[in-house]
Amino acid sequence: MITTTQLTKRYGGILAVDGVSLDVQPGDIYGFLGANGSGKTTTVRMVLGLVLATSGSVDLLGRRMPRAGRAVLPRVGALVEGPAAYGHLSGRANLALLDSSGTGGTRRSRSTRIDAVLEQVGLAAVGRRPVKAYSLGMRQRLGLAAALLRQPELLVLDEPTNGLDPQGIREIRELIQGLHRRGTTVFLSSHLLAEVEQLCTRVGVLDRGRLVLQDSLASLQRPTGRTVVHTPDHERAHVLLDGRVEHREGERLIVRGADPAALNALLVADGVRVRELGPERRTLEQVVLAATEHPDHQVGVS
Amino acid sequence: MIRTELVKTLRRPRTWVTILLLNALPTLVAVLLALTDLGPRPGSGPAFLSAVLADGTLFPLAALAIILPLFLPVAVAVVAGDSVAGEAQQGTLRYLLVRPVSRTRLLVAKLVAVIAFVLLAVVVVAAVAYVVGSVLLGDQALAASVSGTVLTPAQVAVRTLLAIGYITLSMLGVAAIALLLSTMTDSPLAAALGALAFLIASSLLLTLDAAQTLQPYLPTRYWLAFVDLFRDPIFWRDIVRGIGLQAVYVVVFLGAAWANFTTKDITS
Numbered sequence: 001m002i003t004t005t006q007l008t009k010r011y012g013g014i015l016a017v018d019g020v021s022l023d024v025q026p027g028d029i030y031g032f033l034g035a036n037g038s039g040k041t042t043t044v045r046m047v048l049g050l051v052l053a054t055s056g057s058v059d060l061l062g063r064r065m066p067r068a069g070r071a072v073l074p075r076v077g078a079l080v081e082g083p084a085a086y087g088h089l090s091g092r093a094n095l096a097l098l099d100s101s102g103t104g105g106t107r108r109s110r111s112t113r114i115d116a117v118l119e120q121v122g123l124a125a126v127g128r129r130p131v132k133a134y135s136l137g138m139r140q141r142l143g144l145a146a147a148l149l150r151q152p153e154l155l156v157l158d159e160p161t162n163g164l165d166p167q168g169i170r171e172i173r174e175l176i177q178g179l180h181r182r183g184t185t186v187f188l189s190s191h192l193l194a195e196v197e198q199l200c201t202r203v204g205v206l207d208r209g210r211l212v213l214q215d216s217l218a219s220l221q222r223p224t225g226r227t228v229v230h231t232p233d234h235e236r237a238h239v240l241l242d243g244r245v246e247h248r249e250g251e252r253l254i255v256r257g258a259d260p261a262a263l264n265a266l267l268v269a270d271g272v273r274v275r276e277l278g279p280e281r282r283t284l285e286q287v288v289l290a291a292t293e294h295p296d297h298q299v300g301v302s
Numbered sequence: 303m304i305r306t307e308l309v310k311t312l313r314r315p316r317t318w319v320t321i322l323l324l325n326a327l328p329t330l331v332a333v334l335l336a337l338t339d340l341g342p343r344p345g346s347g348p349a350f351l352s353a354v355l356a357d358g359t360l361f362p363l364a365a366l367a368i369i370l371p372l373f374l375p376v377a378v379a380v381v382a383g384d385s386v387a388g389e390a391q392q393g394t395l396r397y398l399l400v401r402p403v404s405r406t407r408l409l410v411a412k413l414v415a416v417i418a419f420v421l422l423a424v425v426v427v428a429a430v431a432y433v434v435g436s437v438l439l440g441d442q443a444l445a446a447s448v449s450g451t452v453l454t455p456a457q458v459a460v461r462t463l464l465a466i467g468y469i470t471l472s473m474l475g476v477a478a479i480a481l482l483l484s485t486m487t488d489s490p491l492a493a494a495l496g497a498l499a500f501l502i503a504s505s506l507l508l509t510l511d512a513a514q515t516l517q518p519y520l521p522t523r524y525w526l527a528f529v530d531l532f533r534d535p536i537f538w539r540d541i542v543r544g545i546g547l548q549a550v551y552v553v554v555f556l557g558a559a560w561a562n563f564t565t566k567d568i569t570s
Contacts, residue, residue, distance in 0.1 A: 045396075045568070048400045049399070049400070049402075050396055050567070050568040050569075051568065052565070052567060069402050070402055070404065073401070073402035074401075074402065076400070078400045080396050080397070080400070081393075082393065084393025084396070085392075085394065086310075086392070086394065087392075088313075088314065088315060089313065093313075097306060097309070097310065100305070100306050100309075101306045101398055101401050101403050102303075102402055146397065
């Protein structure tokens with residue numbers, strides 16, 4: 001759906017995006033992670049043809065951008081760096097204006113489509129109020145509604161939950177999951193690890209303009225080959241396991257060996273009480289921090 | 303796209319407030335003239351104003367002559383300066399472009415919307431002035447041309463329509479300059495003020511004898527040539543030059559705006 005090859009953007013002497021090769025497959029919910037200022041938005045803008053690349057290429061839905069923009073962009077819905085609308089017009093009027101500005105999506109179906117997306121994002125009740133009376137969360141929903149207006153095959157969402165309360169974030173998450181089930185590919189750029197961890201099937205991490213990691217979430221979080229044991233008898237366990245304990249924090253031991261069942265049998269047979277035991281998995285946070293070598297000012301965690 | 307831009311212009315409260323304000327000064331002038339009966343002496347003051355006391359149906363022309371040097375260009379600079387920069391500042395530009403709307407088409411649609419605004423403003427001012435002039439200043443069946451001969455009401459009507467067309471065309475140069483600046487900055491204010499600075503410079507150079515070689519090329523040089531439409535016979539030379547000059551301004555500045563806008567990184 002999105003393939004970039006050695007995509008680079010230089011602003012004067014500053015390399016904002018440096019040789020990024022993204023690969024977003026049909027059916028992905030692709031989480032594009034990076035700290036603020038890491039080049040996420042510039043990359044998203046290059047993918048959509050708003051910013052022209054210094055070198056490298058972008059293929060969107062199999063066609064070269066920005067040349068093929070007219071052909072492919074009607075099949076893409078986008079929310080780029082926050083929503084925007086004409087304040088003196090209602091949400092409905094804004095959607096109608098945007099829809100009538102370009103091709104794809106017929107005029108006859110416009111009003112039904114607008115009703116449907118306003119319903120989808122939970123704005124049906126306020127669609128007729130002028131946008132200047134909307135809260136930030138409502139504007140965000142209106143932006144999403146605009147992206148969904150023509151039932152796109154690909155959704156490009158830049159920080160879609162910005163400004164929403166926890167309830168709203170959950171609603172949007174469920175909305176994205178619902179669209180994904182019906183076959184929409186989603187490219188979600190975010191600096192929120194938790195959001196990406198809950199939603200995405202694949203992850204790309206951008207660090208100071210470079211793509212330092214790109215893999216499926218499942219393989220990033222696969223067991224590390226070690227087992228975590230919580231036991232009040234950690235001293236005995238330590239002796240019993242003789243050198244297999246790699247690390248201890250209070251009652252939590254990290255033990256070499258990927259077979260928790262065997263380990264459990266061994267400990268219990270010797271009378272070591274086990275409170276909790278399981279394969280060690282790295283969290284997305286650990287993966288991301290490991291991939292971006294300078295951990296002090298990194299991706300915001302929440 | 304052009305239709306959408308026209309709808310956008312017409313639905314903006316600002317459009318109508320601007321037109322209302324454009325009508326305020328000519329109306330005030332008409333009221334003052336009617337109350338005091340003191341017209342400027344022929345040959346002084348805004349064009350046609352001295353003739354208005356005798357014939358109220360000439361007041362549309364006087365009204366246009368009143369707003370032409372400053373108020374109309376200010377309005378045009380504000381509207382055209384806002385056209386792209388305003389969308390950029392609001393953030394709606396990026397959504398229009400990924401809709402997608404081709405950048406060339408957006409630029410043309412913006413220019414057409416600005417021209418439509420100018421035409422609408424000029425027509426409304428003329429119409430209001432006609433009503434105000436007829437009511438307050440009375441009408442006399444026969445109007446005198448600038449050359450002293452008599453024009454029939456039909457002739458006045460036709461020539462007034464020509465004048466409306468010419469004044470609208472005269473604003474194209476300002477519109478093109480403001481549009482270029484509008485593609486260069488994300489601040490509508492900067493674009494409008496930039497275009498105004500250009501106009502003020504042009505008006506100033508017109509009064510300067512040392513700038514004589516430049517004068518035929520200044521955008522404001524032939525603006526008042528619409529008065530020539532009321533000579534008998536019509537004196538076409540300056541009008542034709544004025545139209546040609548505006549065409550050159552549109553080609554050059556719109557071309558520059560196009561070159562800039564279609565190769566620009568949209569970071570707003």
